[in-house]
Amino acid sequence: MRSLRVRDALVYHDHVLAIKSGLALSIFTCNQLIHNYSNNGFVQEARKLFDEMHQRNEFSWNAIIVAYIKAHNLTQARALFDSASHRDLVSYNSMLSAYVGADGYEAEALDFFAAMQSAHDSVGIDEITLTTMLNLTAKLGLVYHGKQIHSYMLKTANDSSKFATSSLIDMYSKCGSFHEACNVPSGCDGMADLVSKNAMIAACCREREMDMALNLFWKNHELNNIVSWNILLAGYVQNCYMEKALALFAEMIENGIGCDEHTLASVLSACSGLKCLKLGQCVHAWVLKNGCSSNQFISTGIIDLYCRCGNIRYAESVYAETVIKNPFAVASLITCYSSQGNMTEAQRHFDSLTERNYVAWTALFSGYVKSQQCEAVFKLFREYVSTKALVPQAKIVIHVLGACAIQAALGLGRQLHAYILRMRFVMDEKLRSALVDMYSKCGSIMHAEKMFRLVRDSNRDAILYNIMIAGYAHHGLENEAIQLFEEMSKKSVKPDAVTFVALLSACRHSGLVELGEKLFISMEEEYNVVPDNYHYACIVDMYGRANQLEKAVEFMRKIPIEIDATIWGAFLSVCQMSNNTDLVKQAEEKLLKIDIDNGSRYVQLANLYAAKGKWDEKGRIRKKMREKEAKKVAGCSWIYVADGIHVFTSGDTSHTKADAIYSI
């Protein structure tokens, strides 16, 4: 309705102007009309008027070029630019900023900038050109090029306007050079203009320096606008201070700052992070009332909120109503279905996307890995690699390596390693860690170690150490595991809960009771790591394997946390060592109360009674298991043969070639 009225007004305006000026519109008037049409989204009308003009000047050409740029038609804009009879620096700058602002036109932007410097029109470049180029280097994260432009700006005295200052701060910050951003003259004190101050607050938030951001924010706070508040709000959300974000939002409302679409997008993220459905729904209602649901950040935020709060039906119904099927929203849905193990729906959503971006791909890969559907991961990866339009992403390769680790698919893992080298991926710690883990879990501890040693000392983080220590532990190399732990401590890399699970399980498998006890005590006292159920279970199991029932019982009594199925399970295997039926009964009762659906527990119990020759007890447990319809997944082996994967369980005769296999 509103667009129609604007159109009528423009046409009417057109007539009035024509009559007033004796039917022949001046160039000036036509140029203004082209702008009016363009600003209201009527690019065709603008073009019609442009075509009808008898005379045109630079302003006319620029107006029509900008009209196409605003309509996101860069091809047409460029065609007009190339054919223009009048061109000036403004035409060039308009075209350049269009390329910089659009996604996927980075190369065109660079070429265009180069052409500007050698153009035969010789329009040259000015401060606007340079700030636009700063924007591009910021987008690409190329601090080296950003510095070159900065130097050029210094040389040509184009470095001190408020536009230059804010762009420089923004560029250095987005390129990861926070220090340089702080050193931009009159930028860091927040006393320059408001945009520069806001850019600086954003830089602090990016650097996770929230105290610094707050200091800046409250300096001359009466000058702050809604952008300043939104930056701080987004800063809290991105640094996971969700409660603080909501408190700031409340303050915004109290102070009459109001809120806009940026505000609401951040508030929705905070609600998702806190799984705060109530407030999130209030925002949803507000959005519906005020008609800003067409904003993609907002609709994605609402879908994400319902997904994270586990309400996938609402998420689906909101998604069904969105006009533009945003890949980010779909990624959220995929993640939600994946977490429920519903990969059919996850895949369906993925298939529905016409434009699959890297977020959607990553979500699907992650889902298949989490639900341990490794064959699906490998199949998806083949599809991904053959999609020529995609730039290969390290994050996705990391997921596929994870699937190799689960499946112990060493051959595939090695192929991936070769692929990584061939594609010249940057070997960062995450990629290297994934490779170490893959080699270790595929049984090739030697290659895992080799990869680990390739990481420079200073780049070895706790995660990498954990992977390698766990690798040694699984391969029965407890001395190497301990040694690496000592190296870790020496390099003052802080061990965490995962480190100690790996270490304690090395101790329990190799019967190093004293060392296990020592490590267990030191983890809390020296390293400030609070033991959780896995650590307690390790120690209980360690005593059990070492045949030290009394110590295990005593240890069980002292456990300060609620004893869960993991710990009772460990205790049950300790009972296997003793003849104390009372203890078994006790453990059984507790265990079945906690872990009623887990078939493994029933089987463990039944086997325990069977081993003691108590067949009636065994029968009783098996009957209970049938009553509860608890199922245990059978352990299995598998082998890759040329045409695919073959899975076997104990005593399995279901394979089509079972007779031949057994005879061999």
Added chain:
DNA sequence: CTAGGGTTAG
């Protein structure tokens, strides 16, 4: 005298 291009937040 009056026109067009560049900066900060999700």
